[in-house]
Amino acid sequence: MSFLKNILGRKEVKIESCSDFWNWFLKQEKEFFKIVQNGENIHKGFFDKLAPKLEEIHSGIYFLTGMSDDQTAELILTPDGALRNIYVIEELVETAPKINGWKFTALKPACDIKDVGIKYENFEFNKDNLKFYPNIHKSYPDEIDLTIVYDDYSEEKKAAVTNGVHIFLDNYLGEMHSVTLIDNLKVIGNSEVSEELIPIEKLSGYLIWREKEFVEKYEGIRHNTENDGYTNFEGKRKDGGIVLALINTTLLKWDKKASHPWVFILALEFEDCDNGGLPDGATNNRLEEIEEEIINYLPDFEGYLNIGRETANNKRELFFACKDFRNPSKTADELIKKYNGDFKISYELYKDKYWQSFKHFEQD
Numbered sequence: 001m002s003f004l005k006n007i008l009g010r011k012e013v014k015i016e017s018c019s020d021f022w023n024w025f026l027k028q029e030k031e032f033f034k035i036v037q038n039g040e041n042i043h044k045g046f047f048d049k050l051a052p053k054l055e056e057i058h059s060g061i062y063f064l065t066g067m068s069d070d071q072t073a074e075l076i077l078t079p080d081g082a083l084r085n086i087y088v089i090e091e092l093v094e095t096a097p098k099i100n101g102w103k104f105t106a107l108k109p110a111c112d113i114k115d116v117g118i119k120y121e122n123f124e125f126n127k128d129n130l131k132f133y134p135n136i137h138k139s140y141p142d143e144i145d146l147t148i149v150y151d152d153y154s155e156e157k158k159a160a161v162t163n164g165v166h167i168f169l170d171n172y173l174g175e176m177h178s179v180t181l182i183d184n185l186k187v188i189g190n191s192e193v194s195e196e197l198i199p200i201e202k203l204s205g206y207l208i209w210r211e212k213e214f215v216e217k218y219e220g221i222r223h224n225t226e227n228d229g230y231t232n233f234e235g236k237r238k239d240g241g242i243v244l245a246l247i248n249t250t251l252l253k254w255d256k257k258a259s260h261p262w263v264f265i266l267a268l269e270f271e272d273c274d275n276g277g278l279p280d281g282a283t284n285n286r287l288e289e290i291e292e293e294i295i296n297y298l299p300d301f302e303g304y305l306n307i308g309r310e311t312a313n314n315k316r317e318l319f320f321a322c323k324d325f326r327n328p329s330k331t332a333d334e335l336i337k338k339y340n341g342d343f344k345i346s347y348e349l350y351k352d353k354y355w356q357s358f359k360h361f362e363q364d
Contacts, residue, residue: 015056018095024053026097033101036065036073058088058333064108074103081166083179084349087326088333110174113201118171120164123152130168131197134206135184140354142217142258144210145184149197153189162187173204180325181207183351218259225251225300230308233361237312241277247308247361251321260305260321261353264328266294266335269315269344277313287316290339294318297331304328307358321355 015021025032028049035045046065054061060082068074077093079085086107093106118125129151137143148165165187169178198206228250235243268287273280279287291309298304303323310317322328332347339345 015053018057018092021053021057021092022095022097026099029099029102033073037067057092058085060085061089061092068103072101072103074105076105076108078108078175081170081175081179083325084329084332084347086176086179087330090326107175108170110177110204111171113172113204116168116172118164118168120167121157121160123157123161123164125150125164125168127199127201130165130200132200132203133193133195133198135195142214143183143353144181144207146182146186146203147195148185148187148200149190149193150187151190153187155189158187169203172200173207177204177207180351181211183353214258218256221256221259222301222303223251223254223256223260223305225305231361231363237277241313243310243312244278245308245310245361247319247358248306249361249363251305251307252355252358252362257321257355258353260303260323261351262322262325262328263348263350263352263355263357264298264304264320264322264325264332265348265357266318266320266332267315267346267348268318268339269346272314278311279314279316286342290335290343291316291318294331294335298322298328302327307355308361319358325349 013020013024015024032046032050035042042065047063050063054063054077060079062078062080064076064078066074077089079089090106093104096104113127116126131149133147133149135145135147137145150161150165153161165185166178169182172178173181225248228248231247231249233243233245233247237243268290270279270283270287273283278284295306298306298320300306304327305321307319307321309319320328329347329349332345332349336345
């Protein structure tokens with residue numbers, strides 16, 4: 001009876017850290033290895049057990065698995081293109097223990113293009129039916145803007161074709177390069193071509209060359225915001241609500257914007273204070289404390305430039321231009337946990353080399 005009680009009373013340990021996850025995995029790894037090696041019952045025996053444990057670490061962690069050789073099972077963790085989750089996966093793989101017979105990989109690795117063939121939504125994508133050409137913009141010389149030409153392009157199936165191209169690029173270039181090196185990408189058919197076509201197998205070399213050129217141009221560049229000038233903006237929404245902004249207009253005139261290409265926008269929603277969408281005094285003090293906390297986490301001398309803030313419609317948005325994308329997303333995730341119940345916090349993180357998101361604040 002006591003034996004049965006012990007079984008029924010045993011609770012799964014909640015996964016709260018990377019070490020918790022790997023301790024759990026170590027207890028299952030021999031069974032998981034056999035399942036991957038045999039290729040049978042893989043969904044129920046492995047995937048259905050692994051997925052909820054990864055979800056406890058962080059939402060948005062996906063995975064691929066297979067045998068990298070006869071004696072080694074490989075588990076690839078991927079954010080499926082979500083930039084904000086890359087740091088989580090990298091940290092998880094960095095803390096992985098050495099387990100005989102297992103290889104753990106962060107993000108989909110690059111593959112020889114000869115081995116890349118994707119079938120998606122009744123379309124096939126390979127090196128023979130894809131070409132590309134770069135679009136050069138004189139005003140934005142560092143921007144990597146690509147047009148991908150697909151032989152079997154269908155305007156009616158534009159979304160499916162575009163998704164298929166992205167999956168192909170993830171597998172060909174490797175997920176890190178696919179997600180971080182390309183600024184803009186458009187997929188078209190042969191009838192819309194306006195430039196000389198380049199074989200898709202040359203895309204990897206082109207991107208590496210452009211990135212090397214970019215790094216050499218902007219390596220080590222920082223901006224001290226201490227003596228910058230700030231401008232207050234005030235406007236009204238269509239519904240009559242007030243919009244207030246405080247913007248570093250000195251920074252918006254900087255000619256090295258592309259050195260900090262990642263835009264990070266953190267939004268803090270607060271309760272309606274019956275003040276035209278603006279916070280009352282007490283709420284504003286709390287928001288400013290959090291803003292100061294974030295600036296301490298993301299200092300300018302480490303490559304995180306505070307462009308300013310905007311307050312309207314019971315929400316304050318904080319604007320940053322960043323040298324790196326990992327620390328902002330990690331900082332945001334920590335703040336979301338810390339202030340859960342006090343403020344609803346969300347964020348955006350994307351590449352915008354020339355800070356076009358803030359052009360409406362620029363002054364002549």
